[in-house]
Amino acid sequence: MTQGLTPSQTVGPFFSIGLTDATQNVLAPEGAVRIAGRVLDGAGDPIPDAVVELWQPGPGGTLWGRCGTDTEGWFKFVTERPAPEEGAAPAIDVLVFARGLLRHLATRLYFPDEPANDGDPVLAALDPGERDTLVARRDGDALRFDIRLQGDQQTVFFAV
């Protein structure tokens, strides 16, 4: 029997009561990849009530983590680089939830200086400006990945 899907609703401003445990932003404790970024709205202002999830293939199953943004819109993760795949560049799937988002958004983080990016079919289908929104920037010993929900530099989001 087919069941009717349950509709999505916003995570609201107070999700940290139930959803964010401070340790959940470490996907791989020994991982060398540090990711930091901000979630920004259409005016360029930081979003202090978003939660970002990372999903990536790992050796023993999915590596997953989440992090609520701070008052300046920052999130941070520690993880490892996913193994290369046939015909695709390594990437981390990213979900964004926030007050004001009636459904969550899905995007992708690609690694800078990755030769396989050139042959990746997802990146190849985008124009250069769009592609730039998915490729993290090197920032010291970390990767910087800002997520812009709206505006000229809006991050590319995918229909999940």
Added chain:
Amino acid sequence: MSGASGVDPPLLYPDYRSTRLRAPLRPLLPLPESFHDLESPIFGHESVGELDRDLTRQHDGEPLGERIVVTGRVLEEDGRPVRDTLVEIWQANAGGRYKHEGDRHPAPLDPNFSGAGRCLTDDGGRYEFVTVKPGAYPWGNHPNAWRPAHIHFSLFGRAFSSRLVTQMYFPGDPLFELDPIMGSVPANARDRLVANFELGLTQPEWALGYRFDIVLRSTPFET
């Protein structure tokens, strides 16, 4: 325009003011074939404490309010139960106040209520929480705006594509028609967000019972 599933709200819903600067305005791109539909992370039984599903027993005393049992099944579209999946909830207390520094509603905090719960579904996809009925509360969306009483739910299901965050409402609330968050859902699917009161789930001399089943998108995995 509603979401790809036909039951989800649109991203831009101007009556819900916070969507105006947060909804992406460029069309979402089709999901590439190479997108991982990763299996959901596994949350083992050790990650969920015995009292996590009973929000009335997390402190020295009992919270004020109307004690309720909220139970139901997590299913896929084809009716298959989703077992051993993490269900997380959070809510305001009986006075309509969240235990959160950002909540400015001048209603009392309850020292015996934190408002967060979690559990894993059983082999039939069933979950059950004991809590108190949350209060309605005002918010700044428009003059004299009030949210109907609700409990937030977060679900994983089997895979990335079945992830869902939603809200459960209580039957017969006069605030439904005035609430743009519930109103953002296509009219024919709104009742899927409303729990059913059931006398059969109601425990005599103790707690009212509500049933709320949750249906997630199916995934191709065999489990």
